[in-house]
Amino acid sequence: MRESCLPVGLTEVELEQIDSRLVTVLRKVARGETLFRVGSRFDAIFQVWTGVFKTVMTTSQGREQVTGFQMGGDLMGVDGIDTGRHSVDAIALEDAQVCVIPYGTLERLGREIPPLQQQFHRMMSREIVNDHSVMLHLGSMCAEERVAAFLLNLTDRLRSRGFSASSMVLRMSRDEIGSYLGLKLETVSRTFSKFQANGLLFVRQRQIQITDPIGLQHLLDGFV
């Protein structure tokens, strides 16, 4: 567990300190179950070990926005640091396991092990940069570009985790993708179909195979 559930890139000695001090419980979350809810007390951050999650922000009138899909290695729950309460729901899209990292312990240990603190800051920073990139997609791209960017981002993340970058099973529904991308589920479905007609990919329900990643990238680069 030590080499991937906690920030990597630390020395053996540092890992020893962490192993013995930062008691990270592994928690199982069944498909559809909620890891934490809006308003619930924040006292730990979570790192996805297996499975995929979505985080959802909800307005008082019930409007929902998927703010992210988290998979192996991704952090969840840092939104709660500010107010001590979570601001999103975290829901498992398939049976999953997460490392529970008590926040108090992490703060204390970060002080003693600078690389751990740095790694934590880097991950928060990365989340911010990623969010800004999503804002760019939502704010200035058309449907096709958003879907293309979504798929390329997904394959990148799968590849970096050692999975196939071309063939995959989507863990989220069209509705959830649409919410994340600021589109209606019908538009997502239509765009998939259009991409397939254009020979960019094969899609059949949640099974997707990217046959022309360069073509998708060109869509984003404006090479029509």
Place this chain on the structure above:
Amino acid sequence: MRESCLPVGLTEVELEQIDSRLVTVLRKVARGETLFRVGSRFDAIFQVWTGVFKTVMTTSQGREQVTGFQMGGDLMGVDGIDTGRHSVDAIALEDAQVCVIPYGTLERLGREIPPLQQQFHRMMSREIVNDHSVMLHLGSMCAEERVAAFLLNLTDRLRSRGFSASSMVLRMSRDEIGSYLGLKLETVSRTFSKFQANGLLFVRQRQIQITDPIGLQHLLDGFV
């Protein structure tokens, strides 16, 4: 400077430590000038002291997205922690001053002064929560709702800084507001005009007076 340019809520003793150890230079930035650029080396975070900034993300094809407007007390530059390079441009919308907080020093001092570290984490967390809220606006709201949310957010922030919550001068152009909200400048202009026609506010160029904040809030709450 100590009581507002650095995280507040610390004890006198802690402030003493900071005053003497964290040498925060005050840097002036003229209107239109760039504080840092995409790709430039990250070595300090900045806290706005006076003035207003915008941060802008740009794609390789020149597409631009304003990712935020920063005013007194807001942090800028944490996007650079992850890769060591900035991912956005930070541009002053009026003559401004910022505290330059060397990142290495902040990390070191955070270890010695837990409340400082906590405050820093809270501010990063707040930025993430805020970004998610912007994603919700961009992903699931119509033009009027976005503009209303933008104005209410602005007045909130001005009020918490001791300024009038009703009358203000916008520091950003219609184009910049539009970019931030995922709308075209004409749509922003039209929406302002419509709000004025409905008696929600008075607008004349960049001078805005909110006359019916409740009405704006109702727009967001779906009370049409």
Place this chain on the structure above:
DNA sequence: CGCGAACTTGAGGCGTGTCAACCCCTGTGG
């Protein structure tokens, strides 16, 4: 195995974008 949820596809409407003309304000130079 069967039901319900998820997905696909079509037709039509609406909101926002696009393009264009005009106005207002600022600031600059004669």
Place this chain on the structure above:
DNA sequence: CCACAGGGGTTGACACGCCTCAAGTTCGCG
């Protein structure tokens, strides 16, 4: 001190991309 230039803002007409609503199909789960 005034005239003019130019950027920013407003407003209108029209187009188009995405949403809405609806019907039919497929698939996954109990």
